[in-house]
Amino acid sequence: MTRLRRDSLHLLGTVAPGALCILVFLVAPSIYLMGMAFLSTDATGLPALPLSVQAFRELAGFGFLGWSPGNLYTLLRSLWQTLLATVLVILIAYPAAYYISIRPARWRPVLLLAVVVPSWTNQVIRSVGWMNLFAPGTPISDLAVLLGITEPRMGLFPSQFAVIVGLVYNFLPFMVLPLYAAFERLDHAQVEAARDLFASPLAVFRHAVLPQTLPGLMAGTVLVAIPAFGMYVVTELLGGGKATMIGNLVAQQFAAASNWPLGAAGALIMILATLLGLWVLRRLGRRLGGDREVVI
């Protein structure tokens, strides 16, 4: 057997299982989904030939009764709620991760566990928990009424506010963990060098802390923003139809509304939006990280 052949066989043996998995579980369903988006529906709402762009027309808002902006709003609301939730998660997780990283070594695992343990519980149960906290008549809702934030007897749930709280709460651990890892590896000598070289506290953060924690921040943002964008459990339960996101729309089409091509088209748009988001994030990371490639 020639060396080249042996090497090729070796390569095939090691790479093939993984490649096969990706092919069967990622590429094939994606192609199936993409194909489905370009089919029309039969009488029961299941996909059928001929090919058409009907699903995309419907997604864009053209229905039996003319054009409505509903779906477009849902898409924009999804983007906005994802952005808001991600920014809030960063604002909470960044100082939290730093705080945990400067605790004595024996306390750090305990604090990290406290962050992570809630996520071991089912999403639905946690959302129901928030529903109980935000329902009309609870102390929190009464306080909100007192402060004039909400109407008497309305409660804080269901509302967009409740959805944002639910999203932030849900995804916080996914930001804290990578940021904590980044803070734990932080090279304090760089921080001191920046201070020594006339950098104000803000400049120290910008030039010595942020670039070092950027990989963690990027990883966390990806881990939070992508699932948040597709989230439908939390929005369903806490939004009560007031804050539906594109995930709800897609889920609806595959279930109750029974319009699979429309659901597939929605999923396709989600994938494209996610890829676009990743591209923007990468550019942002490169700018903040001083042209260094930040792998996300």
Place this chain on the structure above:
Amino acid sequence: MGAQRPDRGRDKASVVVRGVSRVFPGDLRALDRISLEIHAGEFFTLLGPSGCGKTTLLRLLAGLEVPDAGEVEIGGRAMAGVPAHRRSVNTVFQSYALFPHRNVRQNIAFGLEMQRVSPAAIARQVDEIAELIDIGALLERPVDALSGGQRQRVALARALVNEPAVLLLDEPLSALDAGLRSRLQVDLKRLQQRLGMTFVFVTHDQEEAMVMSDRIAVLDEGRIAQVGSPQAIYERPEDVFVARFMGHENLLAVTRHDAGGVETALGRFEGGFAAGTHLLLRPEALTLHADAPPGSSGNGFLARVEECLYRGAATDYRLRCGEVPIAARVTNAGRSQPGVGDTIWVEVAPDSAATLNARRHTG
């Protein structure tokens, strides 16, 4: 340029440290009432074993630590309440602490950028300093593509480009191999002389300290054991700690002291010695004779040669007199030398021996 920059400039500054203490949690007293005066334009070295507080003292000067007691003055200005980024002091860190997300040029430019110097002036000053330190060819490289010696030079350039009143160097050569290290010692010394800048240098290597410094402060467990020129510290150490740290081995316990001399395990040595617990015999000040020279004063003793280490210009002898080991260094000037096993007479010149105390600064 210059308008917004702090009191920087070619005006080298003196440093005064008065009664400074620093206590770390766990009751480890890193610095204990240290007082020092570092002259403007001086190459001053803080020398001591690890844990003696020399790096802590340097960090206090940089403003990276705050003293628990006492005060620091740089260039005549009290530094209490002045944060690190407002001090006209720059540091070359032991780990270099270069910013990995910036290339060499951007690293060197950092301090000037923070002082809002115009981009044109920054480019010019970076080029100048790069030429001075001889790293012009590296300017556009990423820092993780540099060797240890190159990183060390970049760290030096990054500090020097700001023309600090005082440059602090925290064991900047300790991570380098011996050859590079001795070359950079000379480079650094020359650079300091050329710039006339005040350098405060931290090291645990007494030879490095002697080669480079105008004056040395030897630190021992958070206190200053001795301050003086390299010659003074080496030839007239004030206590046993300093003597041992400077590499002296011939320390004999004094059993009796009077106006005419001292008595030790090797017998009596004549001379007007000051009171002290130990007698120091410098190895290069001992002369070896095959026999006791006629009419010798008695300042000598018989010893057996146990080991000869030929070092080219000199030979190191390990001698033994009874139970006491003695080190001697003899310059090789073509004379016949004693060999291993020979019994020889060791002559001690009166001015080459000195008494000193166990530890000067107890309590």
